[in-house]
Amino acid sequence: MRRGPRNPAASSRNLAFSAFVVVRLLVSHFQSLNGLAPDTVTRTLARAVDSPSNTVLVVDDDAAIRFLCRVNLELDGWTVCEAATASEARAAVSEADVDVVLLDVHLGAESSLDFLAELRVGYPGLPVAMLTGSVGTPTLEGVTVDAVIPKPFKPEELSATVRRLAMRLAPNAG
Secondary structure, eight states: OOOSOSOHHHHHHHHHHHHHHHHHHHHHHHHHHTTOOOOTTTOOOOOSSSSOOOEEEEEOSOHHHHHHHHHHHHHTTOEEEEESSHHHHHHHHHHSOOOEEEEESEETTEEHHHHHHHHHHHSTTOOEEEEEOSTTOGGGTTOOOSEEEESSOOHHHHHHHHHHHHHTTSTTOO
């Protein structure tokens, strides 16, 4: 006995519709958690941070990690810039008012430690958290970083680290 639609196009439409329904339900769920009425016009979420003036630069050659960081940080109200290479990160830091940098230890063919040294000279005081999948982070020995976030990480750990680093920059932090 054959189950499901016989037409592959109908199956694709059903899948697309199901995905739409799930996304709409999730948006409504998060809006209700934040005490908001469902936004039927823009389908956006309100920021959870009262003054989302902080920008986080996520530098990782893995698009999935950058996306994971972006989604979780934007849900918490942060503005997020992404860079896949040190060159892109240099441009982002010079063009945007970056408050916190999340930098992958292993950045493809480029040296993330060289980029870190550039940041320390060109932007002293800019907090940098290193993202690493290396056990014990042996490549970070002798390197001064503000935080280390081991991969895999929990979204709460990511948000807490970024918030803690950004608080160092706040005028009344202390």
